[in-house]
Amino acid sequence: MRVALFVPLAVSAVLALAAPWAGGRLPPRMAAWLLTLASLVAAVGTATALGMMAFTLIAQIPAVAAEGEWSPGLVAAHTPVNGLVAAVCTFAVVGCAGALAVTAWRQTAIWLAARRECRALPTGSDLAVVDDPVPQAFALPGSPGRVVVSSGMLRALSPDERTALLAHERAHLRHRHHVFLLVLRLASALNPLLRPLARAGSLAVERWADEEAGTLVGDRPLVARAVARAALAAKRAPQHSLAATGGPVPQRVRALLAPPTPLRRDLVVAHALLMLICCSSLALSANDMDQLFDTASPGHLHSQVGRAHHHHDLTSLP
Numbered sequence: 001m002r003v004a005l006f007v008p009l010a011v012s013a014v015l016a017l018a019a020p021w022a023g024g025r026l027p028p029r030m031a032a033w034l035l036t037l038a039s040l041v042a043a044v045g046t047a048t049a050l051g052m053m054a055f056t057l058i059a060q061i062p063a064v065a066a067e068g069e070w071s072p073g074l075v076a077a078h079t080p081v082n083g084l085v086a087a088v089c090t091f092a093v094v095g096c097a098g099a100l101a102v103t104a105w106r107q108t109a110i111w112l113a114a115r116r117e118c119r120a121l122p123t124g125s126d127l128a129v130v131d132d133p134v135p136q137a138f139a140l141p142g143s144p145g146r147v148v149v150s151s152g153m154l155r156a157l158s159p160d161e162r163t164a165l166l167a168h169e170r171a172h173l174r175h176r177h178h179v180f181l182l183v184l185r186l187a188s189a190l191n192p193l194l195r196p197l198a199r200a201g202s203l204a205v206e207r208w209a210d211e212e213a214g215t216l217v218g219d220r221p222l223v224a225r226a227v228a229r230a231a232l233a234a235k236r237a238p239q240h241s242l243a244a245t246g247g248p249v250p251q252r253v254r255a256l257l258a259p260p261t262p263l264r265r266d267l268v269v270a271h272a273l274l275m276l277i278c279c280s281s282l283a284l285s286a287n288d289m290d291q292l293f294d295t296a297s298p299g300h301l302h303s304q305v306g307r308a309h310h311h312h313d314l315t316s317l318p
Helices: 002-023 028-058 062-068 072-078 083-120 151-156 159-174 177-190 192-217 220-233 249-257 265-295 298-315
Strands: 127-130 137-140 146-150
Touching: 002 028, 002 192, 002 265, 028 083, 028 177, 028 192, 028 265, 062 072, 072 265, 083 137, 083 177, 127 151, 137 159, 146 151, 146 159, 151 220, 159 177, 159 192, 159 220, 177 192, 192 220, 192 249, 220 249
Parallel strands: 127 146
Antiparallel strands: 137 146
16 A cells, blocks of 8 residues: 555656656647646646545544544554654645645636636627737637737738638637646646646647647648747737747747657557556555555454454364
């Protein structure tokens, strides 16, 4: 049980080290899905494992033990981790839960701001052009989402580049990329080890929209020029938006000018195996925890005593 409890932490560390490398060697759509799912599994797995270790200490509190009807002494005798490790895990769980709550609160506020801004825009289509000399272009998630572009940005780009830029922003809305980013942010708040994974996932989302735009306009170098010129012209987009100028723009431009990234099944299988290992270790740990508290319950102790007396009576017969 001791080893299984620490497996989700090991999986998180492996993902944090390998995600930036692996994400750049997969098609961006596949990379976004894999990195988002892996971050979710690793974050929940790590929090659950830390919670199990923390509960071995909490369960020894007399009031908690009385409520659960188990023996604090037996829990302490059979616990898989010592008191210091369990105490550190308790503080870690509290800290991670607090970070998750703060991030969830902020993301909710951002989502509500996006909805308010969408409702304030002129209706009639998914595109809203605002009269603003500051070059800006971004996608606002909502119901429905809207693509917002300023008159300054339209003047900064050629007609073909405008088409490519709008295709990029519409790809964000069509594939609900804000959901991917939300999961990545919440997962990295719950498990800080996953911050490199969140950054790699965010880049994969931008690359996904780039490649989608390249497919729609039939010209990937054109999308590269549009992204580069928009990034040079644009100011900071609103926090609740998805902008074509997001992420490491030079890296995105180089990817668009290079041949499309082929699918590597070995990396897909490796991610799937890591998630399977994480889930299997949690199932094993949960079963062992159940056995631990069964062993620490008075009913189990009484049944063991009864079996011992019965065995003694049988062996003492002539």
